[in-house]
Amino acid sequence: MNSRVSSPKLRSILQQAAKLIYLKGYEGTSMQDIADACGMTKAGLYHHIATKEALLLSIMHFGMDLFEELVLDPVQDITDPLARLKQTMARNVELVTNDTTKEVTIILHEHSTLTGDAQKAINARKKVYVRFLETAFEQAMASGQIRKVNSTLAAFSFLGTVLWMYKWYRSDGALTPQQLADGIGDLFFKGLEPTP
């Protein structure tokens, strides 16, 4: 994981804080709770992060950094749009099921406690992903790899299938992450095959 959050200490604080916020909610988690979980004093924590709001925004940017580095960046150069979409899904499934990135990703999609410019900044980064998916669907339609559909609906169906997973997937369940990614991909992409 090579997130743009370059300090390993800060990265560890953001991950611990995300776990607590995931379990207890943003309002239910105090800076003291986070300091305790990190084995730090509250003063030590404030040395890294000025306010609880700044902490939440940092967690969300960290989540977007991880997403871009582990999902989006590695697939950008895949020329074949359908192959690009399939790789993106497989990588995003991995991100939401992997124990080390799970909570950071969940916070990103679950909590809308951000307001004003902070909210706008995160939403703008999320919109880049939606636009990336729409473009890939449009290219795959143009090349005849998939049938004609509404690219916005296809993008949000893709996201729903993938991101809803954190609400039900359990790593000790019957399906391995690979079976999951394959099965979800099969269901989704079969529906897009061109009519013969």
Added chain:
Amino acid sequence: MNSRVSSPKLRSILQQAAKLIYLKGYEGTSMQDIADACGMTKAGLYHHIATKEALLLSIMHFGMDLFEELVLDPVQDITDPLARLKQTMARNVELVTNDTTKEVTIILHEHSTLTGDAQKAINARKKVYVRFLETAFEQAMASGQIRKVNSTLAAFSFLGTVLWMYKWYRSDGALTPQQLADGIGDLFFKGLEPTP
């Protein structure tokens, strides 16, 4: 709306409370805030609901009541399993996009602040829906209406596609609820068509 919450006053309290909790989070919403939103005194509110935890549990049961009455009950008697699934999807899309039921539904899927028996009770009601979907998929496979797939994955893909919608759908957006339901249904069910 004929929820099992028979008192119109209590129903209105639960809906107001759900809106506040949706906007400000469970921990960020006080009983005073809820009383204010309902135009009641705090004592008046406590006459209807004993504790904030009880209120949250009531909202969730109310959400499940609405879901069962508006989605599940009306489709139970549809004999054709594929038609039953399509009707279920259309009705569930309506529930998560409709302004009067939206927040109650979102609380149900977004907040896991419940613990112990309360959490178990709500999870048990949610599992009935998953089982209902799995059964319909299995019946549709048995009758050859859809191809062979993993019924659990199909159920959760269905739920992801439908329930993720509240995160992006805006009633003033480009798509009407009907276009939305049709488009999502087309994408999802096309992927299940039997191979010719």
